[in-house]
Amino acid sequence: MTERLCRTCGTTITAKSKSGLCRPCARKDPEIKAKKSASVKLAYQRDPVYLEEQRQRLLERNRSNKMRALAGKKAKELRIWEKGNAAMTPELRQRAGKTLSERRLSHIPPEVRDDYRRLTRNRFRRDEATALVMDLHAHRMGKFIRKLVQESA
Ligand SMILES: [Zn+2]
Numbered sequence: 001m002t003e004r005l006c007r008t009c010g011t012t013i014t015a016k017s018k019s020g021l022c023r024p025c026a027r028k029d030p031e032i033k034a035k036k037s038a039s040v041k042l043a044y045q046r047d048p049v050y051l052e053e054q055r056q057r058l059l060e061r062n063r064s065n066k067m068r069a070l071a072g073k074k075a076k077e078l079r080i081w082e083k084g085n086a087a088m089t090p091e092l093r094q095r096a097g098k099t100l101s102e103r104r105l106s107h108i109p110p111e112v113r114d115d116y117r118r119l120t121r122n123r124f125r126r127d128e129a130t131a132l133v134m135d136l137h138a139h140r141m142g143k144f145i146r147k148l149v150q151e152s153a
Contacts (some may be wrong), residue, residue, distance in 0.1 A: 009025055072094075108130065
């Protein structure tokens with residue numbers, strides 16, 4: 001029997017190979033990739049339980065320390081933050097700033113956030129400023145509620 005060779009790279013392949021390619025070349029071949037992808041897709045469509053199992057398996061795998069470290073390394077290699085920064089428009093930056101500010105001040109009622117900002121700018125510590133604006137808010141709410149009660153009486 002003559003030795004079979006991969007039709008792309010020329011390494012020896014087994015007689016069983018249907019594609020005439022070695023494994024690494026077969027993995028890169030677009031036609032074979034498309035076939036494999038289609039058959040996996042079909043298997044997922046036929047069996048929702050299998051799909052869910054695979055989904056969970058991949059989620060767990062991606063959450064592992066090893067995969068996280070790999071993703072981090074890849075991100076550094078690709079310097080992805082540069083792409084992110086380049087994609088930022090002034091409008092996006094403004095929106096991001098607003099979102100971050102709202103998240104940081106989520107413990108402060110919106111009505112007294114400007115007061116809080118003024119106090120922290122005037123060298124009050126965050127916990128002091130929080131206590132002051134929460135008092136102010138409670139006072140205003142008390143007044144508001146008393147007014148409502150009077151009006152409805
Ligand atoms: Zn090959």
